[in-house]
Amino acid sequence: MAVLTRTELLKEIKKGRIKITDFDEKYLGPASYDLRLDDKFRVFRKDVKKFDVTEQADHKKITKLVTVETIVVKPGEIIHGITKETITLPEDICGRLEGRSRFARLGLLVHVTAGFMQPGISNQQVLEIINLSPIPLTLHAGTRICQFVFERCEGEAKYQGKFSSQKAP
Numbered sequence: 001m002a003v004l005t006r007t008e009l010l011k012e013i014k015k016g017r018i019k020i021t022d023f024d025e026k027y028l029g030p031a032s033y034d035l036r037l038d039d040k041f042r043v044f045r046k047d048v049k050k051f052d053v054t055e056q057a058d059h060k061k062i063t064k065l066v067t068v069e070t071i072v073v074k075p076g077e078i079i080h081g082i083t084k085e086t087i088t089l090p091e092d093i094c095g096r097l098e099g100r101s102r103f104a105r106l107g108l109l110v111h112v113t114a115g116f117m118q119p120g121i122s123n124q125q126v127l128e129i130i131n132l133s134p135i136p137l138t139l140h141a142g143t144r145i146c147q148f149v150f151e152r153c154e155g156e157a158k159y160q161g162k163f164s165s166q167k168a169p
Contacts, residue, residue: 001094004150005031012093018150019088019122032098032147035083035125039141041066042080042169065168069141073131078112080169081127081139087148088122091156096149097125103145107133110146117148120158126169 004012006028012018020033027034042063051062063080073079089095095117099110112128127146131137139145 001151001153003031004093004152009033009150012090012150017090018093019086021086022084027144029147032149034100034144034147035085035087035097037127037139037141037143037145038082038084038124039067039069040082040168041068041071043071044078070138072136072138073108073129074136075131075134078128078130081110081129081145082169083125083127083146084142086122086124087117089117089119089150091120091158092153094119094151094153096151097127098147098149100145100147106137107131108137118158119153119156 009018009028009031010025013020013023027036042059042065044063048062051057059080071079087095097111097115097117099108103110109130109132110127112130114128117125125146125148129139
């Protein structure tokens with residue numbers, strides 16, 4: 001696999017093979033595209049005392065959805081956010097979500113795990129956000145919170161799993 005540079009990304013976007021809702025060239029870096037934080041978050045419910053982690057586990061049973069322009073993440077707290085943009089990929093391009101160093105230096109991890117995005121996706125990206133700093137951090141909807149790195153695959157495949165059409169964290 002090879003990472004697509006700005007020039008290659010623009011070619012793929014102009015051909016319509018890669019689609020990014022509300023695409024803005026100013027968010028395009030040398031080899032990635034910055035994604036903005038939406039105003040939908042999942043926060044953990046305080047009334048759940050224990051939860052069994054199994055293949056059938058459903059995070060919605062222990063979290064609640066909130067829609068706010070700003071949210072405070074306490075030290076050690078994890079929340080789910082979602083990107084404002086929907087990304088649609090062809091069956092020969094996949095990608096990775098990566099944090100931005102400016103936020104990592106504050107102790108904010110914006111995508112803890114499951115950063116690989118399958119070829120053929122067409123959805124918003126859920127972010128597992130954790131505050132590792134010793135102070136509360138306030139997040140604002142619209143902030144360029146992470147970056148998407150695009151890679152060309154050898155062969156073609158299409159993700160059709162559980163989260164293939166996610167629109168909320």
